Amino acid sequence: MSQERTLVIGILNVTPDSFADGGKHFDFESAIIRAKEMIAEGVDIIDVGGESTRPGAERVSEEEERVRVIPVITELIELGAVVSIDTMRASTAIAAIGAGATFVNDVSGGLADPDMAKVIAKNPLVQYIVMHWRGHSDQMQKSAIYSDVVSEVKDELDERITQLLKAGVAAEQIIIDPGIGFAKTAEHNWELLRNIDRLSLLGYPILVGASRKKFLGELLGANSPDDREAATIAITTAMAQLGVWGVRTHAVKAHRDAIEVAMELNK
Ligand code: PMM
Numbered sequence: 001m002s003q004e005r006t007l008v009i010g011i012l013n014v015t016p017d018s019f020a021d022g023g024k025h026f027d028f029e030s031a032i033i034r035a036k037e038m039i040a041e042g043v044d045i046i047d048v049g050g051e052s053t054r055p056g057a058e059r060v061s062e063e064e065e066r067v068r069v070i071p072v073i074t075e076l077i078e079l080g081a082v083v084s085i086d087t088m089r090a091s092t093a094i095a096a097i098g099a100g101a102t103f104v105n106d107v108s109g110g111l112a113d114p115d116m117a118k119v120i121a122k123n124p125l126v127q128y129i130v131m132h133w134r135g136h137s138d139q140m141q142k143s144a145i146y147s148d149v150v151s152e153v154k155d156e157l158d159e160r161i162t163q164l165l166k167a168g169v170a171a172e173q174i175i176i177d178p179g180i181g182f183a184k185t186a187e188h189n190w191e192l193l194r195n196i197d198r199l200s201l202l203g204y205p206i207l208v209g210a211s212r213k214k215f216l217g218e219l220l221g222a223n224s225p226d227d228r229e230a231a232t233i234a235i236t237t238a239m240a241q242l243g244v245w246g247v248r249t250h251a252v253k254a255h256r257d258a259i260e261v262a263m264e265l266n267k
Pocket residue numbers: 011013052053054086105106107129131177179180207208209210211248
């Protein structure tokens with residue numbers, strides 16, 4: 001995939017809380033309709049997740065996660081999409097890779113499942129998104145304590161990378177992510193976004209996932225995630241100007257446009 005511009009990674013959450021009427025068949029149908037819209041809008045990669053990682057979220061079973069995501073991935077591959085699996089489980093990653101996913105997006109950066117690094121090492125054509133993480137969603141906000149958030153996130157990602165390389169993962173497979181909203185207060189998120197260039201010193205492509213997150217609502221007094229879209233686009237523009245590898249977003253077209261604008265501004 002060329003790196004002339006920042007990539008748009010479209011979020012496709014196949015979770016009951018993202019599709020109001022529930023029911024597995026409905027989830028599948030809704031997911032495919034949404035994916036087709038994203039493809040038509042020029043998405044680069046579709047990130048399929050079957051487990052919510054919102055603050056306070058409880059875990060779903062391994063089987064439930066797989067039942068939610070694998071049929072969707074199979075269909076997306078049929079449609080010609082590039083697919084990422086958003087999972088912390090090695091077993092789900094194996095099944096998703098088997099179904100055609102070429103990216104594994106692990107919000108725990110390999111910390112949640114000790115087998116994940118081996119799976120990535122065994123699949124050298126798969127790229128691995130290593131997010132900064134300090135524990136599962138039901139307890140992570142207790143760990144939002146830093147004396148220098150940028151240095152600590154950078155050092156903790158560096159430690160993850162060291163462990164992954166030791167396990168046989170190739171450097172070319174790794175993409176890093178500061179984990180906006182994961183064990184971070186609003187101010188921590190802003191500090192990380194202001195200093196994203198310091199994370200790029202680690203020498204890996206960077207993904208930023210700020211889309212419609214709570215800290216934007218706190219700034220703007222916008223309780224509804226939909227009301228945070230314009231703010232998310234502003235972040236995409238700034239991140240694209242700084243040359244980040246990708247942005248993980250709910251909307252696609254507006255972010256493709258924002259990236260075009262950023263490229264013009266950078267000329
Ligand atoms: N955020 C969420 C889920 N997965 N993956 C990466 N790499 N980075 C993120 O910031 C990230 C993620 C939670 O957001 P959602 O509930 O809107 O999907």
